[in-house]
Amino acid sequence: MYNARMKTDMVIAEVLRNGVWEWPCEWYKKYPIFNQVQTVTLSDSNDELMWKSKKGIRGKFSIKQAYNDLQTEEESVKWNKLVWYSQNILKHAFILWLAIQNKLVTQDKIKKWGSYDMMICSLCYEDMDSHQHLFFDCKYAKQFWFKVCLKMGVHWNEMEWDNIVNLFAAMKNGNTITSIIRRLCLAASVYLIWRERNCRVFKEETRSVEELFEVFSDTIRFRLASLKAKPTSAVIRAQDDWNVQMVTKTNITN
Numbered sequence: 008m009y010n011a012r013m014k015t016d017m018v019i020a021e022v023l024r025n026g027v028w029e030w031p032c033e034w035y036k037k038y039p040i041f042n043q044v045q046t047v048t049l050s051d052s053n054d055e056l057m058w059k060s061k062k063g064i065r066g067k068f069s070i071k072q073a074y075n076d077l078q079t080e081e082e083s084v085k086w087n088k089l090v091w092y093s094q095n096i097l098k099h100a101f102i103l104w105l106a107i108q109n110k111l112v113t114q115d116k117i118k119k120w121g122s123y124d125m126m127i128c129s130l131c132y133e134d135m136d137s138h139q140h141l142f143f144d145c146k147y148a149k150q151f152w153f154k155v156c157l158k159m160g161v162h163w164n165e166m167e168w169d170n171i172v173n174l175f176a177a178m179k180n181g182n183t184i185t186s187i188i189r190r191l192c193l194a195a196s197v198y199l200i201w202r203e204r205n206c207r208v209f210k211e212e213t214r215s216v217e218e219l220f221e222v223f224s225d226t227i228r229f230r231l232a233s234l235k236a237k238p239t240s241a242v243i244r245a246q247d248d249w250n251v252q253m254v255t256k257t258n259i260t261n
Contacts, residue, residue: 023049026046028046058073058076067077067087086176088176089103089175089180089190089193092187094191094234095190095194096198098198099194102197102198107203114137128140128204129207130200131146141200147216151199152200153194158224159192161189188227188245188249197227199222200219227249227250228250231251232251233254234253237252237255238255240248
């Protein structure tokens, strides 16, 4: 069996004679599959790595093409720019991403897993803890969200969470400072409400609506302070509204 070992620098031509495979006898005994290996035609040209796309087109191998071919085709969601953009706060974006898909583990989710003990909302103590209640049917969350909308200059009509997402997703979500602030505010609101809920449930720590809103304002202010913007009228207005000075540069349009 030692003589049947494969050398590290072995090439196909060493086991192919006149179009017929000549595997060592020990290989045929141990690996009968070799009897079914199809022969290949060798040429004097250099070997080249090729890739056959899922459309059946043969061409040179590239990681990009292989990646695209291996990906499943899914329809793009309307709210992707609401969550993912270069100026976001990543931990806020992640919680917002979960919230939009109704993936945050509230008590209504746990009940579906077999638990029948529904916990009362730790924010308002008036209704059962659920996803729909938290954003923003809860009295506490509603008061907080109203203050956020007032700060953003957005007229607020009570609506269900899915409608809020659709409304914000339908707005222009580009690189304007107004759009960036609006998305930062939504994500920060969801994140802070979720965090406040968890702090009350697991740590028995509470904050008033005013205290939470102060944390919210500081969070947005600190993020804006790190942005680079040219001094357009919208940027100047945002600096006045949030009492912040942004770094002057021309990477955000009015």
